[in-house]
Amino acid sequence: MVECRAVFPCFLVSLVSFVSLVPPIARAMKITNARVIVCCPGRNFVTLKIETDQGLAGIGDATLNGRELSVASYLSEHVIPCLIGRDAHQIEDIWQYLYKGAYWRRGPVTMSAIAAVDTALWDLKAKAAGLPLYQLLGGKSRTGVMVYGHANGSDIEQTVDEVLRYVEAGYQAIRAQSGVPGLDKVYGVGKGRLFYEPADADLPSEHDWSSEKYLRHTPRLFERIREKIGFEPHLLHDVHHRLTPIEAARLGKALEPCQLFWMEDATPAENQQAFRLIRQHTTTPLAVGEVFNTIWDCKELIENQLIDYIRSTVVHAGGITHLRRIADLAALYQVRTGCHGATDLSPVCMGAALHFDIWVPNFGIQEYMHHTEETDAVFPHSYRFERGMLYPGDSAGHGVEIDEALAAKYPYQRAYLPVNRQQHDGTLWSW
């Protein structure tokens, strides 16, 4: 009895001192609530918000264009119930649980849902630490993030004018796309004006395609741009998966004198070896990966050095945790990153991607289109643009928040990207 009394207070004292010595960041941060917010302040965005018992909330982007509601329901029905009560600090364990524990691995819906959780948890951990997210990744590797903007025109002269506007605005890198004579509508060539075209409302529209017309036209576009602006600004071009490998090889060769920074999505990449054929014919650098969702989609492309830039970004490739694995594999083969940054990715994805970009050793470039003013108001953010560069900002977390009351004013609107058919016989293109 005497012994017991002596031991008990001792135990209490050591417990009290143990608890007070544990810094707040090392204590469990229980997930108490999570919800999905769908809004359309220009484009449809799906956002996951995770709340904790420490009063902190983190957010992640779950937007999968044209399939937004499937990720929203995947999260609400299947993921959120598993998150409640878990320690938000255990990012890796939660990632593995959602990837391996679901039985069904990979796929854009699953990986976008995992990405949203992962991004929200990194946001939370950085907020708990009082640090900008890039500090948790390993700190800054560069002063800022070089971005490229989109110059679009219905013909060569209009595209050249748009390119000049970007040069004047201080951009160091510009993607150029132009309408093609003889084709009514061409994907990615809306009324640009520093914004990307919105998705088509309601059901997908259908565009005509002719590789022959496009291949005759595109080298002339870039020759004309180089005549006007010289060789200093980087130029990029997106083929949007519409060429066969041998057609892409021909375009890459024809564009060599114009010294592109990259030729993007030259051919569909389900068959990763298709890029070997392009590679054998041209030194134009190749970029691919905005539609990839795991490291398995680019493993052969990277290990065989068939590409120069990997385009995957936070939301579609399993969050910061998985994107970092892809980047590390890519670094072994001198492949650099070029994160997707279209306006159908929310500012939450952009904010997280910028923290990744400013840290990742093998950074290449970041795509950047301005969101609509309505979108910027719904997602207040600390990142800022200055003379061709983006800076993630130094607020704790990834620096992007969501105004839920404002978001509620912009309900979901059905919208899709277009499909292409061969002009001469209507065959759905391409494969």
Ligand SMILES: O=C(O)[C@@H](O)[C@H](O)[C@H](O)CO
């Ligand atoms: O490279 C691009 O920005 C385009 O391919 C867009 O990503 C596409 O409209 C879907 O986001």
Ligand SMILES: [Mg+2]
């Ligand atoms: Mg693209």
